[in-house]
Amino acid sequence: MGHSPTKLAFLSLVSLLVLGLLTKFLFISLNILLITLSIAFVFAIILFSNSSNTPPGPLPIPIFGNWLQVGNDLNHRVLASLAQKYGSVFRLKLGYKNLVVVSDVELARQVLHAQGAEFGSRPRNVVFDVFTSNGQDMVFTIYGEHWRKMRRIMTQPLFTNNVVHTYSGMWEEEMDLVVRDLKNNSKMRSEGLVIRKPLQLMMYNIMYRMMFDSKFESQDDPLYIEATRLNSERMRLAQSSEYNYGDFIPFLKPFLRGYLNKCKELRNERLAFFNINYVEKRRKIMEANGDEHKTSCAIDHIINAQLKGEISEENVLYIIENINVAAIQTTLRSMEWATVELVNHPTVQQKIRDEISTVLKEMKVTPSNLHELPYLQAVVKETLRLRIPVPLLVPHMNLKEAKLGGYTIPKESKVLVNVWWLGNNPAWWENPEEFRPERFLQEESSTEVTVGGNVDFRLIPFGVGRRSCPGIVVAMPILGMFIAKLVTNFEMKPPNGMEKIDVQEKGGPFSLYIANPSTVAFEPISV
Numbered sequence: 001m002g003h004s005p006t007k008l009a010f011l012s013l014v015s016l017l018v019l020g021l022l023t024k025f026l027f028i029s030l031n032i033l034l035i036t037l038s039i040a041f042v043f044a045i046i047l048f049s050n051s052s053n054t055p056p057g058p059l060p061i062p063i064f065g066n067w068l069q070v071g072n073d074l075n076h077r078v079l080a081s082l083a084q085k086y087g088s089v090f091r092l093k094l095g096y097k098n099l100v101v102v103s104d105v106e107l108a109r110q111v112l113h114a115q116g117a118e119f120g121s122r123p124r125n126v127v128f129d130v131f132t133s134n135g136q137d138m139v140f141t142i143y144g145e146h147w148r149k150m151r152r153i154m155t156q157p158l159f160t161n162n163v164v165h166t167y168s169g170m171w172e173e174e175m176d177l178v179v180r181d182l183k184n185n186s187k188m189r190s191e192g193l194v195i196r197k198p199l200q201l202m203m204y205n206i207m208y209r210m211m212f213d214s215k216f217e218s219q220d221d222p223l224y225i226e227a228t229r230l231n232s233e234r235m236r237l238a239q240s241s242e243y244n245y246g247d248f249i250p251f252l253k254p255f256l257r258g259y260l261n262k263c264k265e266l267r268n269e270r271l272a273f274f275n276i277n278y279v280e281k282r283r284k285i286m287e288a289n290g291d292e293h294k295t296s297c298a299i300d301h302i303i304n305a306q307l308k309g310e311i312s313e314e315n316v317l318y319i320i321e322n323i324n325v326a327a328i329q330t331t332l333r334s335m336e337w338a339t340v341e342l343v344n345h346p347t348v349q350q351k352i353r354d355e356i357s358t359v360l361k362e363m364k365v366t367p368s369n370l371h372e373l374p375y376l377q378a379v380v381k382e383t384l385r386l387r388i389p390v391p392l393l394v395p396h397m398n399l400k401e402a403k404l405g406g407y408t409i410p411k412e413s414k415v416l417v418n419v420w421w422l423g424n425n426p427a428w429w430e431n432p433e434e435f436r437p438e439r440f441l442q443e444e445s446s447t448e449v450t451v452g453g454n455v456d457f458r459l460i461p462f463g464v465g466r467r468s469c470p471g472i473v474v475a476m477p478i479l480g481m482f483i484a485k486l487v488t489n490f491e492m493k494p495p496n497g498m499e500k501i502d503v504q505e506k507g508g509p510f511s512l513y514i515a516n517p518s519t520v521a522f523e524p525i526s527v
């Protein structure tokens, strides 16, 4: 079928006209779209930027904030270098969330002490909501009545000098078992062993004996294997950056369903493990003894508080969960760092030995004579300064809008205090990268590690004030006794063929630990 030239010309003209109109329409629509997007973008930037006098920081983009710029690994060193660029208080937007980072002594004093109540809450996220059943615990609950009650109930059985007095003999027993095992194995003298393993069992036993009057027989004890598996899986799931997208960008949260279900299953399994193996057993013992029952471990006190109606059964389990998270790994990491620094500094080992033998003669180191050993204490402080186990503290949060350093801190901001930088900033410390305990007998002789009173905010490994670590009461003497025990029994060395132990660190959101588990050789000292 053919078309006449007139018809063809007419059709072409119509097509051209339609095409022209369509292009124009598309062009106008595209322009409108571009203009709308630009306006939205400018508005978003104005909205996200410093219109309300929030602390300085990189310019955020809509939806993602600064997340794509700064990435997931916001460890203490990354945050210290951002502080050098943006100042001692700066803000990052992570999706819709505000993160405020504090890196100077005066501002740390404001957050932790002067405005301790305003900044005394904890932020949670989608995963921590699951692991704490929305704040049924103490460590991650907001600042308020529930927190106060939980902290009061935990204090008497766990965080007093009386506790130290009651349990220091048991701590020593557990330390002696490690010494005995190290001495009995001649391989330790040359090949050495991965020190984390026996120390972890020792710390578990110290804490489980304090909590439940119960201990694990060995690293092969099935209950020990299960406890460590559940705790490390909890740590892995909670501290992973895998779930950031659903936490920072609310409309992506539905995609986290699988991850959150895994967390729920683990939480239930873990709480059931504590309940069946420990709490129920203690309840039975308490019931059997009736009025004659002598409270012999922390959980008895806590069950009593529950029986009086002060807290729920669920709260009891969360107290146990908190101690598992807060007490064991922190102290263990400090022990491991201390051991490694001592191996790499044999003269420090010798100085501790000399001090102990001069001051105490034949007597043993105990919590009550530690104050007579300033050099040993300096070693503990130097370990906690250079190798601070919780370099950003546990995150703080302001429930309401607050002021800090002249800036407005939006309500419910996550506030991190970079205590690693406070203890390692070359402007405030002489050669901070050196492990030199002597600094605490020389230029830093008045600096103590404390959580209240006359605090030097450059050295606050346990935080300060309301949310500071109540475990300092037990952690400090345990560390002192542990170091004394090792150096008085062994000369600690790198394994054969090595000059020094690798001190490369790995920093996560909650912890700073030694990247490659250290192998240490132990040469017994003949007395």
Ligand code: HEM
Residues within 6 Å of the ligand: 112, 138, 139, 140, 151, 158, 322, 323, 326, 327, 328, 330, 331, 334, 389, 390, 393, 394, 395, 396, 461, 462, 463, 464, 466, 467, 468, 469, 470, 471, 472, 474, 475
């Ligand atoms: C070297 C060992 C330890 C270090 C470095 C350490 C450090 C810390 C830090 C930095 C905080 C948060 C402070 C803040 O956010 O301002 C904290 C909180 C806490 N620590 Fe420790 N800790 C250690 C050992 C322990 C031990 C042995 C226990 C228990 C026996 C314990 C129980 C707690 C609890 C329950 C909290 C939460 C306090 C609250 O939120 O009110 N810690 N710890």
